[in-house]
Amino acid sequence: xxxxxxxxxxxxxLSGKIEEKNVAVLARMLFSLGIEFRRVVTCKDEIPTxxxxxxxLRASHDLVFTSGGIGPTHDDITIDGVxxxxxxxxxxxxxxxxxxxxxxxxACTEHHLRMANLPRGADYVGETDPVFTTLRMGNVHVLPxxxxxxxxxxxxxxxxxxxxxxFVNRTVFLRGDEGDYAELLERIANTxxxxxxxxxxAPAGADYDCRVTFDSASASAAQGAAxxxxxxxxxxxxxxxxxxxxx
Amino acid sequence: xxxxxxxxxxxxxLSGKIEEKNVAVLARMLFSLGIEFRRVVTCKDEIPTxxxxxxxLRASHDLVFTSGGIGPTHDDITIDGVxxxxxxxxxxxxxxxxxxxxxxxxACTEHHLRMANLPRGADYVGETDPVFTTLRMGNVHVLPxxxxxxxxxxxxxxxxxxxxxxFVNRTVFLRGDEGDYAELLERIANTxxxxxxxxxxAPAGADYDCRVTFDSASASAAQGAAxxxxxxxxxxxxxxxxxxxxx
Numbered sequence: 001x002x003x004x005x006x007x008x009x010x011x012x013x014l015s016g017k018i019e020e021k022n023v024a025v026l027a028r029m030l031f032s033l034g035i036e037f038r039r040v041v042t043c044k045d046e047i048p049t050x051x052x053x054x055x056x057l058r059a060s061h062d063l064v065f066t067s068g069g070i071g072p073t074h075d076d077i078t079i080d081g082v083x084x085x086x087x088x089x090x091x092x093x094x095x096x097x098x099x100x101x102x103x104x105x106x107a108c109t110e111h112h113l114r115m116a117n118l119p120r121g122a123d124y125v126g127e128t129d130p131v132f133t134t135l136r137m138g139n140v141h142v143l144p145x146x147x148x149x150x151x152x153x154x155x156x157x158x159x160x161x162x163x164x165x166x167f168v169n170r171t172v173f174l175r176g177d178e179g180d181y182a183e184l185l186e187r188i189a190n191t192x193x194x195x196x197x198x199x200x201x202a203p204a205g206a207d208y209d210c211r212v213t214f215d216s217a218s219a220s221a222a223q224g225a226a227x228x229x230x231x232x233x234x235x236x237x238x239x240x241x242x243x244x245x246x247x
Numbered sequence: 248x249x250x251x252x253x254x255x256x257x258x259x260x261l262s263g264k265i266e267e268k269n270v271a272v273l274a275r276m277l278f279s280l281g282i283e284f285r286r287v288v289t290c291k292d293e294i295p296t297x298x299x300x301x302x303x304l305r306a307s308h309d310l311v312f313t314s315g316g317i318g319p320t321h322d323d324i325t326i327d328g329v330x331x332x333x334x335x336x337x338x339x340x341x342x343x344x345x346x347x348x349x350x351x352x353x354a355c356t357e358h359h360l361r362m363a364n365l366p367r368g369a370d371y372v373g374e375t376d377p378v379f380t381t382l383r384m385g386n387v388h389v390l391p392x393x394x395x396x397x398x399x400x401x402x403x404x405x406x407x408x409x410x411x412x413x414f415v416n417r418t419v420f421l422r423g424d425e426g427d428y429a430e431l432l433e434r435i436a437n438t439x440x441x442x443x444x445x446x447x448x449a450p451a452g453a454d455y456d457c458r459v460t461f462d463s464a465s466a467s468a469a470q471g472a473a474x475x476x477x478x479x480x481x482x483x484x485x486x487x488x489x490x491x492x493x494x
Contacts, residue, residue: 011445014284015414015462016274018447020267023289027263037261042270042287045445072426073446074433104426111429146448167262179319179351182358186321198259198292199320201393215262 001217002035002163005061007053008042009069009078010145022067022143022150029154034165034217035063045069050081058085058140063161065154068145072111082137083119090117099130126156168219170226173208173239184232185212192225194218208239248464249282249410252308254300255289256316256325257392269314269390269397276401281412281464282310292316297328305332305387310408312401315392319358329384330366337364346377373403415466417473420455420486431479432459439472441465455486 006026012018023040030037038061043049050069057064069078083090097116101108118124124133125141134153135142141157143150174181178199189197196215202208212229216222230238253273259265270287277284285308290296297316304311316325330337344363348355365371371380372388381400382389388404390397421428425446436444443462449455459476463469477485 008287011443011462012447012460013270014274014287015278015416015443016271017416017445017460019271023260024263024266027261031262038291040255040261040287040289044285071446071448072424073429074436075445104424107424107427109426109430111433112426148451169262169264177319177351177354179356179359180354182320183356186358189321196258196262198264198322199318200259200265201318204395213259213264215258 002062002165003060004030004035004037004063004065005039005041005057006037007050007057007064007066008040008145009045009050009066009081010042011045011075013042013068014044018145020067021147022145025147025151026065026067026154029158031167031169031215033158033161033163034167035161045075045077047077047081047084050078051084054082054085054140058138062139064140066140066142067150070115070142070144072109072114076114078142079117079119079135082122082135082140082142085140086119086121086137088120091120092116093118093124096124096130103131125160126153132156165217167215167217168222169244170214170222171211171242171244172213172226172229172233173202173211173242174233175209175237175239178210178212181210181212181229181233184229188214188225188229192221192228194221195225197225249309249412250307251277251282251284251310251312252286252288252304253284254297254304254311254313255287255392256292256297256313256328257289258292258322260289260315261291265392267314268394269392272394272398273312273314273401276405278414278416278462280405280408280410281414282408292322292324294324294328294331297325298331301329301332301387305385309386311387313387313389314397317362317389317391319356319361323361325389326364326366326382329369329382329387329389332387333366333368333384335367338367339363340365340371343371343377350378372407373400379403412464414462414464415469416491417461417469418458418489418491419460419473419476419480420449420458420489421480422456422484422486425457425459428457428459428476428480431476435461435472435476439468439475441468442472444472 013020119137122137125136126134198213214222214225260267366384369384372383373381445460461469461472
């Protein structure tokens, strides 16, 4: 099973100016591709810090995605950090530089052109439009922090990442306290290898009190665990069942 | 300057079932208390993983806050992970156990009572109501993942963390591309030590195009940097100015 990690770069997240939105988007895509998302690190805009985190994550996961720190200003230094991590210089990529010059016209400055810097040995993957291609260096995919751009570039990577695998989810929405189900859920988890069983309180205003979830790379295993759970649960407590992922 | 880190524990975040909401709340409180929030790690529900992450974060930061993995079910293992990190056994805390028994009455089970387990040497701090006190082991504060409970317990810790320090922010909301301001902003950043200067695109629908921000532990330093920026900017481009934090 492939594993993945994410590095979120940005003082704005750690100072509370901007709420992080991209990890959930990445998480849902990785789940749909059957890639185990194991770790997220959020760090400050510091080149040595970014380089150290990139090296730690890329050594211990099959795929790494960075979010943020891409842009024309002095605090946009993720690409510099990736170059330091790999011990390579930055080269200017003519195709991206041309796209930037075309976009900004006479207003284009050296600061704008920094976005065309590429760690030596990196390439651009995903979409064909230069604006939406993704910088990839080794197993590290460098994505911008702006949510709509992150989501669009990430979607462009899907065909590259799709190996025909997927996780599936089976969920049972319940009335009552999650502690009421703890013994049963633990037993189901222990007797259904390859299934990740979880229990979560409902958000305010929901029509249920808690939900139990069964995730697996095997649809039949997830289904079997959910069925076993429901078979031992008072039907009056089951609000409904739900599925996500392919069946 | 005190530093802080956060460990978010939960497969539900990494599988995309639940969007993480607590880091932004913690970030804003730490900013208001002048505590530098340097790092967030999100990890899976695995005791050895939690223990390793806790040990790494507590060794390199003054304060650590964990979010999630507190509850009655088998996947609620943050407290177990903290105990392993510190190499201590778990004891049952009678005062918390009594509060749990009183709350659940006849429905109380051994699974509910797991929430009264306390790593040996830990204490409860913050509020006096047992439901809202926070488990603290060394410099590690163990908070639940449910957002309203996280926020309430965190607020209960404020008096303990308040050392009379605060970061302040000065923001300038602008029309135009952030690249237009990159050279000026970099120069301001370089000539105003102790000020963290940032530049961010506006969210969709905002009445401005980008904003530049100046954060500092010194209100006069943040103000001076913002004033210097505005003095060299076309007034027609300045939509408005904004402040947060004490002046």
